[in-house]
Amino acid sequence: MRTIELTDYQACEHALRNNALRQALYDEAEIVMDRVLVTLHGEDHRRRRLAEMRVFRRDFFRQYEQRVIPGIVDRVLAEYPTGAPADIVEIGYRCMVYLAIAFAGIDRQDGSRAELDTLVRMLRLFGVSATLGQAIERDKEAARQEVRASVAQFDQRFFTPSVERRQQLITSFKSGEIVEDDLPMDVLTVLLRDSEGLQLDRDMLLRETAFYFLAGAHTSVHSLGHVVHHLLTWSNDHPQTRARLEASPALVQRFVHESFRLNPASPIAARIALEPTQFLDGQHADAGDRVVISLRAANRSVERFGPDATEFNPFRQLPRGVGETGLTFGSGMHACLGKALAAGMLSSTQAGVEQDQEQEQGRQLGMVTYIGHRLLTRGVERDPGREARLDKAVARETWAVYPVCFTR
Numbered sequence: 001m002r003t004i005e006l007t008d009y010q011a012c013e014h015a016l017r018n019n020a021l022r023q024a025l026y027d028e029a030e031i032v033m034d035r036v037l038v039t040l041h042g043e044d045h046r047r048r049r050l051a052e053m054r055v056f057r058r059d060f061f062r063q064y065e066q067r068v069i070p071g072i073v074d075r076v077l078a079e080y081p082t083g084a085p086a087d088i089v090e091i092g093y094r095c096m097v098y099l100a101i102a103f104a105g106i107d108r109q110d111g112s113r114a115e116l117d118t119l120v121r122m123l124r125l126f127g128v129s130a131t132l133g134q135a136i137e138r139d140k141e142a143a144r145q146e147v148r149a150s151v152a153q154f155d156q157r158f159f160t161p162s163v164e165r166r167q168q169l170i171t172s173f174k175s176g177e178i179v180e181d182d183l184p185m186d187v188l189t190v191l192l193r194d195s196e197g198l199q200l201d202r203d204m205l206l207r208e209t210a211f212y213f214l215a216g217a218h219t220s221v222h223s224l225g226h227v228v229h230h231l232l233t234w235s236n237d238h239p240q241t242r243a244r245l246e247a248s249p250a251l252v253q254r255f256v257h258e259s260f261r262l263n264p265a266s267p268i269a270a271r272i273a274l275e276p277t278q279f280l281d282g283q284h285a286d287a288g289d290r291v292v293i294s295l296r297a298a299n300r301s302v303e304r305f306g307p308d309a310t311e312f313n314p315f316r317q318l319p320r321g322v323g324e325t326g327l328t329f330g331s332g333m334h335a336c337l338g339k340a341l342a343a344g345m346l347s348s349t350q351a352g353v354e355q356d357q358e359q360e361q362g363r364q365l366g367m368v369t370y371i372g373h374r375l376l377t378r379g380v381e382r383d384p385g386r387e388a389r390l391d392k393a394v395a396r397e398t399w400a401v402y403p404v405c406f407t408r
Helices: 009-016 042-052 058-077 088-104 113-130 140-174 187-193 202-215 218-237 241-247 249-262 339-343 353-358 367-377
Strands: 003-006 021-023 085-087 268-273 290-294 380-382 399-401 403-406
Touching: 003 009, 009 268, 009 290, 042 187, 058 088, 058 339, 058 367, 085 088, 088 113, 088 187, 088 202, 088 218, 088 367, 088 399, 113 140, 113 202, 113 218, 140 187, 140 202, 187 202, 202 218, 218 241, 218 249, 218 339, 218 367, 218 380, 218 399, 241 249, 241 367, 249 339, 249 367, 339 367
Parallel strands: 003 290
Antiparallel strands: 021 268, 085 403, 268 290, 380 403
16 A cells, blocks of 8 residues: 655645545544544445534524633633633633533533533543544553543443433424424434434444534644634734734634644545545555645645745735635535634635724634634733643644733
């Protein structure tokens, strides 16, 4: 088996859309990821994606942004008084866990701080499973044992009671005791209502729910770290911008989209060729070859993003048809269903800042933008007494620790 690496933007985008290439990034993450949506291929993937898209409605994302996210963020930030040491990675996990369990369909059982800590620990371990294929300084078998134990605890403590409550509600709906609007709008409820049609056994339901718990939080935590780093670095280099950012969530969103472009959650996508395949850059794969699609390289294409493509510039002007976030959210059958929740409204062209501000009312910003803006209005600054540190255990550029403090 050979490995073919694609770096050209057009070749990468075309490969992401090629159904003759199956997902291979998570082949070592079977404990959580075996036969979940992101690892399925062909008709099985199509059917499950269509079922789950019932949750991914635009009005659902807008409702989350307006009614759910603000309360969660304020609740988490209330734990960090002015001057107290904080860590953006930890803040991100605490915010995203609340959002991810609601989205996946996992119920809190006692609402305690200890329970939240347990969910954060589980989320971190599920993230370890998802990135085993890119692990560097990690005992993989020991990590798998930890993940298996965590999945078993997740099942007993959270998944089982969540399933039981939803099954009771579904039964009440079918008997006419409640109306459809009384059912939870989450992934687990959708899957339980269609489990026979989707041919999902209990273990598959467990993994799919755990996957959405992971997908709804893990990547956004790491994206938030990069966003805060870019916001603070730019504000330090351009002091006049800080007040404008605090006054305009839409301007913060431009920074968020540029940060997503430079720092995709995974620097690569990986596929296995199911048949001989020709790529737009002239390379060729035989059946069984591994295809590495470099999202990081494609997103830094000078042809697409200009001569300063490797630099952070939230005010860059893009050619028509080129998205602000590049290929970060994928393309084709495995394009991220939750990109609107994470990044808000994505357009194919960049409007000017003035137009951004005119359209700010009612604009869908996404949870990363909302959190980033809220941190700015709390006066977030780097903690000069503690050093930020990248995670060296995995071949992804993610922050392990990003110390900050709040001045307000």
